[in-house]
Amino acid sequence: MRDFTLPGAGQANEAAALALYRARCSYYDWQLAPYEALRRAAVERLGLQPGQVVLDIGCGSGMSLDLLQQAVGPEGRVIAIDQSPEMLAQARQRVEQAGWKQVELVCSPVQQASLPAAADAALFHFTHDILQTPAALDHVLSHLAPGASLAVCGLKWAPPLYGMLNPLVWWNAVQSVTTLAGLDMPWAGLVLRGARLTVEPVCGGALYLASGRMP
Ligand SMILES: C[S@@+](CC[C@H](N)C(=O)[O-])C[C@H]1O[C@@H](n2cnc3c(N)ncnc32)[C@H](O)[C@@H]1O
Numbered sequence: 001m002r003d004f005t006l007p008g009a010g011q012a013n014e015a016a017a018l019a020l021y022r023a024r025c026s027y028y029d030w031q032l033a034p035y036e037a038l039r040r041a042a043v044e045r046l047g048l049q050p051g052q053v054v055l056d057i058g059c060g061s062g063m064s065l066d067l068l069q070q071a072v073g074p075e076g077r078v079i080a081i082d083q084s085p086e087m088l089a090q091a092r093q094r095v096e097q098a099g100w101k102q103v104e105l106v107c108s109p110v111q112q113a114s115l116p117a118a119a120d121a122a123l124f125h126f127t128h129d130i131l132q133t134p135a136a137l138d139h140v141l142s143h144l145a146p147g148a149s150l151a152v153c154g155l156k157w158a159p160p161l162y163g164m165l166n167p168l169v170w171w172n173a174v175q176s177v178t179t180l181a182g183l184d185m186p187w188a189g190l191v192l193r194g195a196r197l198t199v200e201p202v203c204g205g206a207l208y209l210a211s212g213r214m215p
Pocket of ligand 1: 060063084124126
């Protein structure tokens, strides 16, 4: 049964997230469609080259997979991780229908996922709960090659000048995350762990696109 507890200031809640995405999976793609331009910009910021290995962290229904597999080409690898079996089932359908041989799907919490030793890039597209999970960040970053590229985007609290957008941010957040902690700077955990990121505010700062590299 869906856990209707509203997200609070604490840590991400795995059971609540699983319930949330079990309930949301049938209409998820429709809800995310308006963010397609941001998804494309995030994948472009990764600067992927043919043959590279890219991690799609919290891949959901696989809406980034086509862009990622095109960018790394048939010699590359896309490793897409999500803990929600229902969301990953949709990703699997996408992969099988398209016949993408270089895409591997991993159904696991990111913090426990089996990952390749040294990936070239990682995408965090609308993955706020994961960004607020220290063990997930430690695990992913320990599986990136030196200089690996990162692209991170999603919701954030708008700055005071655009504060009128924050009820909308809140409304979207309570439908997609299990903690509101860190919504002022969702990427901060990556920076604390050494990532060098440039942050671009999007839509008055109610969204962000952060990109850069590990040292
Ligand atoms: C808002 S969706 C984003 C999906 C996809 N990145 C996209 O842009 O369409 C967030 C996803 O993160 C997954 N998720 C949340 N916490 C996770 C964790 N600790 N490990 C793996 N997946 C997680 C959820 O199951 C959900 O599919």
